[in-house]
Amino acid sequence: MKINWVHFYVEDAKAWRDWFVSHLGFQTVESSTLLNPFIHIDNESSFHTCTEAVKSGSVCFLLSSPLLPISPVADFLCKHPPGVADIAFAIEDVEAAIARAQAYGAQVLQPIQHHQQGNKYIKWSKIAAWGSVTHTLIERGSLTNTVLEDADNRETLVSASSSITAIDHIVLNVTVGDLERAVTWYEKILDFQPQQTFKIQTDRSSLSSQVMVSRCGNVQLPINEPTSPNSQIQEFLNVNQGPGIQHIALRTVNIVSAIAQFRACGLSFLPVPQTYYSQIKERREVPLTGEELEAIAQQEILVDWNPQTPHALLLQIFTQPIFGQPTFFFEFIERRRQAQGFGEGNFQALFEAIEREQMKRGAC
Numbered sequence: 001m002k003i004n005w006v007h008f009y010v011e012d013a014k015a016w017r018d019w020f021v022s023h024l025g026f027q028t029v030e031s032s033t034l035l036n037p038f039i040h041i042d043n044e045s046s047f048h049t050c051t052e053a054v055k056s057g058s059v060c061f062l063l064s065s066p067l068l069p070i071s072p073v074a075d076f077l078c079k080h081p082p083g084v085a086d087i088a089f090a091i092e093d094v095e096a097a098i099a100r101a102q103a104y105g106a107q108v109l110q111p112i113q114h115h116q117q118g119n120k121y122i123k124w125s126k127i128a129a130w131g132s133v134t135h136t137l138i139e140r141g142s143l144t145n146t147v148l149e150d151a152d153n154r155e156t157l158v159s160a161s162s163s164i165t166a167i168d169h170i171v172l173n174v175t176v177g178d179l180e181r182a183v184t185w186y187e188k189i190l191d192f193q194p195q196q197t198f199k200i201q202t203d204r205s206s207l208s209s210q211v212m213v214s215r216c217g218n219v220q221l222p223i224n225e226p227t228s229p230n231s232q233i234q235e236f237l238n239v240n241q242g243p244g245i246q247h248i249a250l251r252t253v254n255i256v257s258a259i260a261q262f263r264a265c266g267l268s269f270l271p272v273p274q275t276y277y278s279q280i281k282e283r284r285e286v287p288l289t290g291e292e293l294e295a296i297a298q299q300e301i302l303v304d305w306n307p308q309t310p311h312a313l314l315l316q317i318f319t320q321p322i323f324g325q326p327t328f329f330f331e332f333i334e335r336r337r338q339a340q341g342f343g344e345g346n347f348q349a350l351f352e353a354i355e356r357e358q359m360k361r362g363a364c
Contacts, residue, residue: 089137164251183223
């Protein structure tokens with residue numbers, strides 16, 4: 001399993017296409033090379049819906065906006081702010097996945113479709129997930145023993161110089177009391193496995209989080225639940241009018257230079273107080289030179305490591321909400337020397353940073 005695309009429902013697809021190009025260095029995908037197959041699967045680019053596509057490395061985002069009130073995007077935007085509507089997974093066997101999903105009571109929104117061109121075929125289906133989020137399941141194959149060319153890999157090689165190379169993880173927020181049910185849903189329906197557990201608390205609010213990972217390890221899905229009424233997770237749920245995708249973490253190979261570039265393009269990030277870096281300097285065996293730490297501090301990037309594997313560094317930074325409301329944002333992450341996990345220290349720092357923004361809005 002891997003993430004094939006993430007589909008955003010927005011008010012103006014062309015404007016957001018241009019935003020991803022100008023702010024994050026994405027490339028507009030030509031319809032003749034990538035867009036048509038995606039639209040054919042998703043079946044939402046028509047007289048009532050405008051859909052654009054952008055790509056960076058292996059990351060593909062679809063952006064749809066309504067042209068007429070009958071568009072499914074219009075219905076989504078009546079219920080929620082702009083955000084993620086669908087996460088598509090490339091899998092090995094769609095029929096087996098749908099049979100499993102139905103056996104556990106999942107709602108199939110689109111029955112299995114099949115398209116063949118020459119000796120290559122593609123099958124896909126769509127199921128309802130949590131809240132208004134859906135999952136499109138896609139199987140690609142060949143009718144002969146020839147190797148099927150992977151268009152995603154080809155595009156990754158072409159875009160290898162991009163600052164953004166892949167999706168590291170996607171975070172889902174659920175309502176209070178629903179964490180266990182959501183975890184069970186992803187276990188049963190999509191065969192995800194539980195990994196790390198977090199419980200983050202400050203003087204003002206708290207949350208619980210369970211990281212879910214696909215059995216192959218390629219897809220990571222942390223699920224958050226508020227454990228206090230004024231939690232940032234609860235604020236998200238209130239503004240989003242229900243569960244939804246809080247953020248997507250995009251992987252980069254050089255986060256310091258990437259963030260400097262994004263800042264120059266006008267992207268806004270959550271501020272980190274310089275006292276955070278003073279505390280890092282006080283930790284034993286800091287695996288950074290003074291020059292490296294200064295560059296990281298200048299860009300306000302969070303850094304965490306396990307003392308048992310000090311050279312495996314986790315570097316993270318988080319944008320302000322991109323749609324103007326305190327809902328969806330991006331994370332950028334660099335995993336040096338194959339650093340694993342999510343960095344509990346960074347998770348705490350993120351929670352506190354968002355809480356400071358809540359206080360500015362008077363929401364905490």
